[in-house]
Amino acid sequence: xxxxxxxxxxxxxxxxxxxxxxxxxxxxxxxxxxxxxxxxxxxxxxxxxxxxxxxxxxxxxxxxxxxxxxxxxxxxxxxxxxxxxxxxxxxxxxxxxxxxxxxxxxxxxxxxxxxxxxxxxxxxxxxxxxxxxxxxxxxxxxxxxxxxxxxxxxxxxxxxxxxxxxxxxxxxxxxxxxxxxxxxxxxxxxxxxxxxxxxxxxxxxxxxxxxxxxxxxxxxxxxxxxxxxxxxxxxxxxxxxxxxxxxxxxxxxxxxxxxxxxxxxxxxxxxxxxxxxxxxxxxxxxxxxxxxxxxxxxxxxxxxxxxxxxxxxxxxxxxxxxxxxxxxxxxxxx
Numbered sequence: 001x002x003x004x005x006x007x008x009x010x011x012x013x014x015x016x017x018x019x020x021x022x023x024x025x026x027x028x029x030x031x032x033x034x035x036x037x038x039x040x041x042x043x044x045x046x047x048x049x050x051x052x053x054x055x056x057x058x059x060x061x062x063x064x065x066x067x068x069x070x071x072x073x074x075x076x077x078x079x080x081x082x083x084x085x086x087x088x089x090x091x092x093x094x095x096x097x098x099x100x101x102x103x104x105x106x107x108x109x110x111x112x113x114x115x116x117x118x119x120x121x122x123x124x125x126x127x128x129x130x131x132x133x134x135x136x137x138x139x140x141x142x143x144x145x146x147x148x149x150x151x152x153x154x155x156x157x158x159x160x161x162x163x164x165x166x167x168x169x170x171x172x173x174x175x176x177x178x179x180x181x182x183x184x185x186x187x188x189x190x191x192x193x194x195x196x197x198x199x200x201x202x203x204x205x206x207x208x209x210x211x212x213x214x215x216x217x218x219x220x221x222x223x224x225x226x227x228x229x230x231x232x233x234x235x236x237x238x239x240x241x242x243x244x245x246x247x248x249x250x251x252x253x254x255x256x257x258x259x260x261x262x263x264x265x266x267x268x269x270x271x272x273x274x275x276x277x278x279x280x281x282x283x284x285x286x287x288x289x290x291x292x293x294x295x296x297x298x299x300x301x302x303x304x305x306x307x308x309x310x311x312x313x314x315x316x317x318x319x320x321x322x323x324x325x326x327x328x329x330x331x332x333x334x
Contacts, residue, residue: 002043011039022118033111041145061096062301063122065137067129068101077273078290082128082151085294093302098122102129110139117146124148124301126294130155132195147304149297153197154312161310163297165317167198170286171205171270174319175244178268178284179213184241186215190222190229190254192246202246202270216240222250229253234261242266248276248285248322255281269322276322287320 004022008015013032020028021036039045064086066079083099090097098120105113113136117125124147130137131153141148144159154162175187189206192199203219210217218236222229222245229250234257237243243258243265245251251269258265259281269276272287293315300313 002045004045007036007039007043007045010043011035022115030109030111033115037111037114061098061121062090062124062126062298062305063117063120064097064099065105065125065127066099066101067131068103077275078271079128081290082294085291086126086298088291089295089298093298095298095302102134105136108136110136110143113140114143114145122146124305126297126301127151127153128294131193131197147301149301149304151293151297156310156312158309159304161300161304161313163293163300163313163315164198165286165288165293165315167201168205168208170317171202171244171246172209174268174270174284174286175206175209175242176213177319178242178244178266179209179215181284182242182266184215184266186240186242187217188233188236188240188243189217189219190232190243190245190250191219192222192224192250194221199246206244222246222253224249226250226253230257233257237261237265238263240265242268245269247271248273251283251285252276252278255283272320272322282321284319284321287318289315 004015004018008018011018013036017028017032018036021033064083066082068076068079087097105116108116127137127148127150129152130150138155140146141150141155141157141160144157146159148160150160150162152164154164156162178184179187187206187210189203191203206217218240220232220236222232224247226249229245230253233243233254237254237258238261243254245254245267248269248271251267252275255267258267267281268284270286272285276283276285296313296315304310
């Protein structure tokens with residue numbers, strides 16, 4: 001078995017220096033980090049803390065990496081479902097899980113992220129809410145150092161799998177349903193984040209619909225923000241027949257703006273969050289089971305940890321019409 005002494009000799013540094021790099025100590029030069037990490041890779045060195053975790057009754061320790069939406073003042077229902085689904089399935093599979101937020105890794109280099117994860121005895125990661133702007137996470141996946149499952153980011157290699165729904169098809173279907181029901185002839189589309197994988201797929205879905213129906217499509221970026229969706233609706237909705245939103249939160253902002261303007265425009269959203277039912281009007285949406293998505297992601301990560309190869313998993317979804325009565329619980333069920 002390779003020891004820390006072997007790594008130090010291979011890298012040409014002291015044992016204490018290897019320990020500092022592995023435990024992410026400050027004041028270690030980038031060149032020294034590079035040499036140590038290279039030696040770790042070349043020798044396939046596994047730190048004692050990781051080896052202990054792997055040799056215990058548990059299959060491994062995994063990290064749940066969440067991207068918090070700080071732009072919203074509402075409770076992040078989706079992340080809570082992700083956490084619940086992840087922990088529930090991890091317990092069933094005897095996996096130890098810790099939660100990491102994207103802000104904890106912000107500004108760190110690839111080597112720093114790798115060393116941090118190793119210091120926490122991490123063997124695999126579940127990444128939620130990743131975008132094209134997350135360069136270090138992209139490099140982490142490409143490095144194939146850890147087994148990784150991304151949710152809503154189609155990044156697949158030998159060590160990494162992706163889990164999501166067919167975003168483009170779902171956006172197309174919910175928008176077409178709303179358009180057909182209301183005989184719409186033009187669309188205001190409030191897209192999500194410019195560099196988001198999900199946003200790009202949903203935009204492709206609405207563009208396909210506009211081409212097929214040969215109707216005008218006005219696209220504006222709402223950044224998944226209720227406030228921005230409200231402002232964009234005030235500005236552009238009067239001249240369009242329906243408002244299609246790439247998230248329920250934006251649909252709520254759009255609907256509230258239309259009610260303040262005292263005009264009717266059909267609005268549809270995407271995600272199926274409970275808060276949608278409180279918007280004041282019924283709206284079509286795409287309902288995703290986020291707890292199930294997280295559970296499937298954990299199962300896939302376990303398969304990777306057991307030696308499986310990366311792959312893409314596309315789950316199902318349903319179109320729904322959210323209304324207040326759907327979320328009321330009868331007294332006898334409470």
